[in-house]
Amino acid sequence: MATAAVATSSAATIFNSAADCCARRVFLVTNLQVPTRSSSAFLRTSRTINSHSRAASSICTSSSSSVVNAAMATEASAKVIDGKSIAKEIREEIAAEISRMKESIGIVPGLAVILVGERKDSATYVRNKKKACESVCIKSYEVHLAEDSTEREVLEHISSFNNDPSVHGILVQLPLPSHMNEQNVLNAVCTEKDVDGFSPLNIGRLAMRDREPLFVPCTPKGCIELLHRCGITIKGKRAVVIGRSNIVGMPAALLLQREDATVTIVHSRTKNPEEITREADIVISAVGQPNMVRGSWIKPGAVVIDVGINPVEDAKSPRGYRLVGDVCYEEASKIASAITPVPGGVGPMTIAMLLSNTLAAAKRAHKFE
Numbered sequence: 415m416a417t418a419a420v421a422t423s424s425a426a427t428i429f430n431s432a433a434d435c436c437a438r439r440v441f442l443v444t445n446l447q448v449p450t451r452s453s454s455a456f457l458r459t460s461r462t463i464n465s466h467s468r469a470a471s472s473i474c475t476s477s478s479s480s481v482v483n484a485a486m487a488t489e490a491s492a493k494v495i496d497g498k499s500i501a502k503e504i505r506e507e508i509a510a511e512i513s514r515m516k517e518s519i520g521i522v523p524g525l526a527v528i529l530v531g532e533r534k535d536s537a538t539y540v541r542n543k544k545k546a547c548e549s550v551c552i553k554s555y556e557v558h559l560a561e562d563s564t565e566r567e568v569l570e571h572i573s574s575f576n577n578d579p580s581v582h583g584i585l586v587q588l589p590l591p592s593h594m595n596e597q598n599v600l601n602a603v604c605t606e607k608d609v610d611g612f613s614p615l616n617i618g619r620l621a622m623r624d625r626e627p628l629f630v631p632c633t634p635k636g637c638i639e640l641l642h643r644c645g646i647t648i649k650g651k652r653a654v655v656i657g658r659s660n661i662v663g664m665p666a667a668l669l670l671q672r673e674d675a676t677v678t679i680v681h682s683r684t685k686n687p688e689e690i691t692r693e694a695d696i697v698i699s700a701v702g703q704p705n706m707v708r709g710s711w712i713k714p715g716a717v718v719i720d721v722g723i724n725p726v727e728d729a730k731s732p733r734g735y736r737l738v739g740d741v742c743y744e745e746a747s748k749i750a751s752a753i754t755p756v757p758g759g760v761g762p763m764t765i766a767m768l769l770s771n772t773l774a775a776a777k778r779a780h781k782f783e
């Protein structure tokens with residue numbers, strides 16, 4: 415029983431057994447080159463937590479937890495947090511603001527995206543970002559470099575975007591090829607244009623009280639924005655963030671703390687992740703493991719934000735795979751009071767927040783209020 419195991423085993427074991435449990439009637443997914451945060455190393459923690467299991471269920475297998483069974487019996491059903499439509503609403507607000515800016519000072523925001531290599535998932539993300547920019551009248555600039563380009567070439571492009579006044583935001587698509595030093599590259603983006611919010615200065619300010627970061631990382635900002643727009647109070651709540659990546663888990667925890675939540679981070683070395691997660695009023699999961707978080711991890715009535723975007727093989731889908739979250743949706747949606755779906759949850763919000771950060775950068779550069 416998963417519950418019994420929690421008391422005695424390490425998190426790594428639990429994380430594996432949860433996934434295995436979910437994997438009982440499934441197929442193994444190997445070497446899928448598809449749009450996924452885990453395969454793009456967006457959530458690098460996933461490999462640490464569970465490197466052998468790339469499996470996921472089509473439907474989660476029945477759970478051992480009485481909490482789950484009780485909730486299932488009453489067929490409670492969570493409100494579905496529609497990230498896609500909230501992101502659309504935000505894009506409309508941004509478009510209106512940009513048109514006001516254009517009319518009053520004759521300037522539109524510019525976003526430069528640097529893509530290195532031929533990863534299909536990265537190319538898809540960059541294409542989607544470009545489309546989103548067009549939809550709100552942000553001018554997008556794109557540089558696509560070959561896989562075997564040098565770090566110096568990337569740095570030169572960053573430097574020229576740093577010096578280009580029509581570029582207000584610069585995004586270097588991650589992951590970079592392994593021969594490049596990610597830290598060197600990200601440090602080269604000037605702080606005023608760091609719309610990803612990944613620079614140590616931004617993260618440092620995010621972590622400190624009474625300091626304001628210039629930009630908040632897009633995915634965590636999108637999670638908080640979803641909570642706000644759904645009228646969910648964060649102040650005083652217990653929040654658990656599952657995963658501690660630089661890009662999502664860590665900044666999400668900092669943001670929740672800034673919003674006056676009491677925050678716990680659960681990660682691959684946590685001894686009793688299920689038990690700790692079950693104390694949370696708000697759960698943000700960002701590990702990149704399909705269906706790892708079972709219904710039994712969720713406190714009845716909790717709010718669940720699922721950041722994972724994991725491909726699982728699906729012969730019935732035209733692409734041959736479909737996307738599932740970190741959370742076993744079928745189970746958790748019967749226990750939570752609100753939950754984000756995958757796709758259509760956090761993903762579209764990430765892009766909306768990138769547009770929002772780019773607009774903010776342009777307003778700041780031109781002192782436009």
Ligand SMILES: Nc1nc(=O)c2c([nH]1)NC[C@@H]1CN(c3ccc(C(=O)N[C@@H](CCC(=O)O)C(=O)O)cc3)C=[N+]21
Pocket residue numbers: 449450451454456539585586587588589610632633723737756757758759760761762763764765
């Ligand atoms: N410097 C940098 N900044 C990033 O923000 C960044 C990055 N690198 N590298 C890759 C990851 C991944 N990422 C996503 C954005 C939108 C969706 C998204 O819109 N997903 C749709 C589904 C898309 C589909 O169906 O394929 C959804 O969840 O509904 C997903 C993933 C940003 N990333």
